[in-house]
Amino acid sequence: MTAVSGAGAPGGTTLFRHGEDVTARRMATPMWLRAARYWGYQYKRTWRSSVVTSFLIPVLYLAAMGVALGSLIDKHSHGVDGVTYVAYLAPGLLAGTCMQIGTNDATYPVMGAIKWMRTYLAQLAAPLGVYDVLLGHLAWIAARLAIVVSIYLAVMAAFGIVYSPWALVALPAGVLTGVAFAAPVAAFAATQDKDSAFSTLYRFAIIPMFLFSGTFFPVSQLPEWLQVVAYATPLYHGVTLCRDLTLGQVGWADVGHAAYLCALVAVGYAAARRTFARRLVV
Amino acid sequence: MVEAHGLVKRFGDFVAVDGVDFSIARGESFGFLGPNGAGKTSTMRMISCISPLSGGTLRVLGMDPLKDGARIRARMGLVPQEDSLDLELTVLDNLMIYGRYFDMPKKVIRERAEQLLDFAQLTERANDRVDPLSGGMKRRLTIARALISDPDLLILDEPTTGLDPQARHLLWDRLYRLKQDGVTLVITTHYMDEAEQLCDRLVVMDKGRFAAEGTPRQLIEAYATKEVVELRFAPGEHEDVAPSLVALAERQEVLPDRILLYTDDGDAALAEVARMGHVARSTLVRRSTLEDVFLRLTGRTLVD
Ligand SMILES: Nc1ncnc2c1ncn2[C@@H]1O[C@H](COP(=O)(O)OP(=O)(O)O)[C@@H](O)[C@H]1O
Ligand SMILES: [Mg+2]
Numbered sequence: 123m124t125a126v127s128g129a130g131a132p133g134g135t136t137l138f139r140h141g142e143d144v145t146a147r148r149m150a151t152p153m154w155l156r157a158a159r160y161w162g163y164q165y166k167r168t169w170r171s172s173v174v175t176s177f178l179i180p181v182l183y184l185a186a187m188g189v190a191l192g193s194l195i196d197k198h199s200h201g202v203d204g205v206t207y208v209a210y211l212a213p214g215l216l217a218g219t220c221m222q223i224g225t226n227d228a229t230y231p232v233m234g235a236i237k238w239m240r241t242y243l244a245q246l247a248a249p250l251g252v253y254d255v256l257l258g259h260l261a262w263i264a265a266r267l268a269i270v271v272s273i274y275l276a277v278m279a280a281f282g283i284v285y286s287p288w289a290l291v292a293l294p295a296g297v298l299t300g301v302a303f304a305a306p307v308a309a310f311a312a313t314q315d316k317d318s319a320f321s322t323l324y325r326f327a328i329i330p331m332f333l334f335s336g337t338f339f340p341v342s343q344l345p346e347w348l349q350v351v352a353y354a355t356p357l358y359h360g361v362t363l364c365r366d367l368t369l370g371q372v373g374w375a376d377v378g379h380a381a382y383l384c385a386l387v388a389v390g391y392a393a394a395r396r397t398f399a400r401r402l403v404v
Numbered sequence: 405m406v407e408a409h410g411l412v413k414r415f416g417d418f419v420a421v422d423g424v425d426f427s428i429a430r431g432e433s434f435g436f437l438g439p440n441g442a443g444k445t446s447t448m449r450m451i452s453c454i455s456p457l458s459g460g461t462l463r464v465l466g467m468d469p470l471k472d473g474a475r476i477r478a479r480m481g482l483v484p485q486e487d488s489l490d491l492e493l494t495v496l497d498n499l500m501i502y503g504r505y506f507d508m509p510k511k512v513i514r515e516r517a518e519q520l521l522d523f524a525q526l527t528e529r530a531n532d533r534v535d536p537l538s539g540g541m542k543r544r545l546t547i548a549r550a551l552i553s554d555p556d557l558l559i560l561d562e563p564t565t566g567l568d569p570q571a572r573h574l575l576w577d578r579l580y581r582l583k584q585d586g587v588t589l590v591i592t593t594h595y596m597d598e599a600e601q602l603c604d605r606l607v608v609m610d611k612g613r614f615a616a617e618g619t620p621r622q623l624i625e626a627y628a629t630k631e632v633v634e635l636r637f638a639p640g641e642h643e644d645v646a647p648s649l650v651a652l653a654e655r656q657e658v659l660p661d662r663i664l665l666y667t668d669d670g671d672a673a674l675a676e677v678a679r680m681g682h683v684a685r686s687t688l689v690r691r692s693t694l695e696d697v698f699l700r701l702t703g704r705t706l707v708d
Contacts, residue, residue: 151507153474160501167493240488246454247482247550248505249474404415404455 153250157258158265160245165266175226176270180219181277184212187338188281203340205369209283213292213368214337216274217299217360220267224300225328227263228308229320235259236312242402256308256398260391263304264297271296278368286370295367295380299360302383305390312397331357336365356386405430405465405557405588406451412459413446413612420446422612423460430556433589435603437596437694439706443612444592445485448561451590452482465556478506481550485561485592487542491535495526495545498534499552506553513552520548523578540571544578551582558582559590564598576601594706596694608698615701620694627700628692629654631670635663635677635684645682652676657699666696 151159165172192207202210235241242255250258271293278284307323314320334344335357341349352358359379366376406428413421421443428434436444449455451464453473462469464476489498496517503513521527524544529537534545543563550558563579564572579602583589593599599606600620608615608623616623633653637645646658652673653665667673670689677684698706 156505156507159504163497163501163504164490164493167497239490240486241490243484244488244490244502245505247452247477247484247488248502249478250505251474 153254154257154261156248157245157250157255158261159258160241161259161262162265165262176219176223176266177273180215180274183215184208184277184281187211188215206283208281209285209369210365211338212278212281212283213365214361216271216278216292216296216368217357217364218332218337219274220271220296220300220360221303221328221331221357223267223270224263224303225307225323227266228260228304229311229323230317232259232308232311233314233317233320236401237315246402252399252402253395255402256391256394260301260304260308260394264301267297267300268293275368284368286368286372288367288370288372292364292367295360295363298380298383298387299357299364302356302360302386302390305387305394307390309390309394309397312394312401331355336361356383359383405432406434406590407463408451408460409462410460411447411450411457411462413443413450413455414458420612421450424607424609424612424614426607426614426617428588428590430588431586433583433591433602433604435599435606436590436592436609437594437599437603437606437698437706438592438609439594439698439704441611442594442609444609445561447609448482448485448559448590448592452480452559453477454482478553479555480557480559481553481555483543483546483550483558483560483563485565487546489534489542489545489549492533494531494533495521495537496530498545499549502549503552508553516552516554517548520551523551523581524548525574525578538571540567540574543567543571543575547575547578555587557588557590561592562594563591564593564595572598596698596706599694606694608694608701610698610702610704616697623694623697624692626697628696629666630668630692631666632690632692632696633665633667633670633673633677634686634688634690635665635682636661636686637663637682637684648680648682649677655700659705664696664699666692 188208188211192211195202195207201207245255246252275284275289275292278289310323311320334348335341335352335355337357341352341358344352359382363376363379363383366372406426408427409425410423411421411425412419412423424447426434436447438444446455450457450462450469453464453469453476456470465479467476469476490501493501499517499520500510500513503516504510521530524547526541526545526548529541534542537545547560547563560579564575567575576598579589583602589602591598591602603620605617605619606623607617616627618626642658642663646656646663649663649665650656653667655666657664657666665673674687674689695706698704
């Protein structure tokens with residue numbers, strides 16, 4: 123057997139230059155950012171398949187319900203809470219979409235990165251640590267939310283239903299709403315061995331929230347006991363925050379909504395640190 | 405490069421690695437030979453600072469895995485037992501992504517990827533998705549990926565398990581070349597031929613402990629005879645024949661499907677068996693291997 127083949131020149135190869143550190147750089151990229159960069163790279167190659175669910179569907183909803191159904195509602199009851207139905211609905215759909223993206227990206231991709239593709243394991247075999255892996259993934263989810271929310275807000279502006287410069291703040295608000303779901307859901311996903319719990323999560327939490335947390339109609343329309351439940355859901359706070367911002371009806375209550383969502387991010391992140399470490403560092 | 409004393413790994417009450425000592429020198433090719441469940445992967449994961457130790461001390465590249473895990477991993481390449489390639493991306497993308505984890509500039513990764521693809525004989529597949537590649541190709545890609553950062557230490561956990569013989573030989577050739585290039589290799593395997601081919605020095609591992617340590621030659625000399633006679637009889641005949649053969653060899657092993665006679669002169673022993681009037685269904689005289697060493701040390705075969 124010979125030591126020299128392929129790329130090698132006789133008497134040695136250029137593959138291994140011991141002593142020279144090819145990884146050495148003056149400005150090192152933070153570890154978590156290297157993890158986030160992976161997801162971005164992967165998205166760049168596969169984004170087409172996600173366009174329909176993360177963007178086209180909410181826009182179709184907006185067209186069908188906001189415009190078509192909305193004209194009916196506006197004719198009979200002069201809009202909702204003093205604005206046209208489409209202007210009322212759009213920020214609700216925005217927050218609802220953020221919830222779905224945040225949840226989606228923290229369920230199957232997290233489980234896949236643990237079990238199927240083992241992306242996390244590849245990252246952990248490189249210099250990244252378990253918290254870098256987690257933070258990087260959440261950072262990527264936030265970045266993806268920012269992309270979707272920006273486009274969505276631009277569409278709303280095109281529909282002529284953005285009423286205030288406060289709408290710019292709806293960008294971070296939408297991202298916050300999404301991450302408020304992504305962080306705790308990622309914490310949960312890292313404890314699961316099968317994906318069957320995810321459909322339960324959708325059926326009993328995400329879809330009911332989407333329908334009853336003020337996305338399509340004011341929570342005050344619900345029976346009183348259900349109102350209490352609706353007010354407690356994170357989506358209600360996300361919807362209300364986004365709606366106040368795009369309608370320009372900002373008040374101190376919105377600080378409370380944002381604080382609620384921030385608290386959820388913090389709690390979810392702390393929980394995810396624990397579940398990720400327990401799952402990946404054994 | 406690696407220094408372990410009393411290394412222990414526990415999972416709850418279960419002890420997977422039970423206080424082992426070893427030291428691996430620069431440029432050496434060091435093997436862990438043992439059957440499934442011996443604790444090889446657990447040991448590799450501790451060396452690669454992925455899994456915290458439960459006891460003992462460990463130094464890797466002169467550093468402490470607990471404190472300097474990231475710095476250690478920055479200088480080592482890991483080929484895990486199960487591939488963790490991104491199946492939806494291309495071969496080249498997988499190398500690019502991995503290099504980026506080490507924060508290498510894209511240009512540097514691209515140059516190095518080109519060399520490594522050549523080394524792994526995957527140049528033609530560079531822009532193909534990983535998913536449909538054969539097991540051997542995926543394995544070679546995983547090895548190329550682990551080499552992207554020009555590591556000082558390459559850890560290979562069962563590099564050829566599950567591959568067909570041709571793919572294994574191709575991989576051995578590649579690994580042999582790395583060895584020649586002076587890369588420090590740590591290899592686990594349950595194939596004795598793999599250990600014999602690739603390892604300068606190895607430990608025989610069973611149930612979390614080391615049963616023996618040395619070069620393949622030393623181990624065979626110490627624990628086996630020069631030659632082995634393998635005899636297969638009709639089912640059920642083994643028990644009857646075995647006692648009468650004891651005197652013919654230094655040692656005898658009775659396995660479910662065959663009897664092994666350890667002796668320095670296989671042909672003589674075989675002639676003696678025939679003279680005694682035993683008619684074996686098939687006979688074989690061969691040199692001793694690490695498999696025999698393992699059998700001697702543990703009373704079991706490597707691959708069940
Ligand atoms: N995460 C884990 N939790 C519990 N037991 C484990 C875990 N990983 C490995 N083991 C057990 O430890 C023993 C050694 O496993 P391993 O190191 O994978 O052996 P090998 O690589 O030699 O086949 C096995 O009995 C295995 O079941
Ligand atoms: Mg193993």
